[in-house]
Amino acid sequence: MATQAQEADGQDSAPPDGQGTRPGNGPDDRAPAVMWFRRDLRLHDHPALLAASGSDGVSGPADRPVVPLFVVDPALWGPAGDPRRAWLLRSLRALDETMGGRLVVRRGDPVEVVPAVTREVGAREVHVSADTGPYGRRRDGAVADALGDDVGLVRTGTPYAIGPGTVVNGSGEPYKVFTPFYTAWLRNGWPAPAPGADGITWLQAPGREWPEEPDLGDLRLPEVGETAARQRWEEFRGDGVDDYAERRDLPAEAGTSALSAHLKYGEIHPRTMLADLAALAGDGRRTAGSSADTYRSELAWREFYADVLWHHPRTAREYHRQEYAGMRYDDVTSGEGAALLQAWQQGRTGFPMVDAGMRQLQAEGWMHNRLRMVTASFLVKDLHVEWQHGARWFLRWLRDGDLASNNHGWQWTAGSGTDAAPYFRVFNPVTQGEKFDPTGAYVRRYVPELAHLEGKAAHAPWEAADGYAHGYPERVVDHKAERVEALARLQEIKR
DNA sequence: TTTTGAGTTGTTCGA
């Protein structure tokens, strides 16, 4: 749905990193602006917020009062699982506190709600950080239309260091392989962090339609919000980043930054982190090729997939390499296929690593990256299920669930993605366990039925006399046979 | 235009 407004300001096809168009300052320069928060729930390093308040020195009178708005959109809220809902609400609450409880929270379709709020407060500009995903682009185009000619939707910045669509090769084409993208991305560089937005005059408007926070039971989330995000980042870069390359693949250890959900909701911007990493490199304590570089490349993966999705919005749901759509997959709508899918979802496949990962997902709303690969490979290659079923389940439960990273990660595993895994790369869940969880600690933490098995025996209950003494399920498939089957099916579409 | 080297995350088999 390309709208007139999008075409008029070129936002539909041009990279979204630049300044949006804005109407000239009207007769009433004192009119407030609406800051419509979405995935940017922070006050630091926030160009769109600076633009809204006019303190960027370009967008209008400085110290323009700002009406902070969040819209709970049923289209996004509906499919979200409890961890995601809880994280979002807590993040909004943290943001609300930093603005003295003035955050306007409304429920409904943004196409109706945003213009309504704008009219109520007499604003002439609505400021946002650009949403570069397929739904967000459609929605923002429709909102811009609905705002009419007299009110501008001003897009400033994106959730990425470099806006999707910006990094292109010598022929002006997008990159299709990560490594050259990464090289060009580094060469391109990114802006320095924006100055803090202190002293904003928050203007309150009616609307405190907060949804109820779901009951998470035993599930415990970390601290949420901008302050927590910055604290976590401080800890990680002060300490953890040095061991990152070494420990990031060991799920039993806290070797990752655990910042994914903070990034997802924009509680911290990658630009901030990249500037800090550069400062680390500059202080002489780190050398080239260090852990900090490894971490930076992981941030770049986030940007690469956002870039791919920007150029190919349909790949959020469809096969990037379309020949994979013609492969034989097993039906999961009924019968044995449905039962196998459910066993996978509930962590009852009989393969300890797979089950530990799937249970961590529901226990924490998060899964270690290594396990995301192991469990995804199992669903696609061992159970022969289309990746979309797994992607949907992940998006429902992951508190960091991000459309671009999640779905292109799945396509990578399935072999159908950009720069996908070679067809013959089938993860062996047992080998993966012995390699990356050598003590079995990760498996025992999430699978209590295996807690009595010591060391790496936890990865092979079928070899222990009492392996099934506490109700752990038998293996639902024969991995060796299903690997052969997966390779055979891949051969069929290769011809 | 042509050529060349390379491509996130692995497993298995045989020496």
Add this chain to the structure above:
DNA sequence: GTCGAACAACTCAAA
């Protein structure tokens, strides 16, 4: 136990 090769062929990106 360790090690290297094979597992396909293709596409990508830069020289």
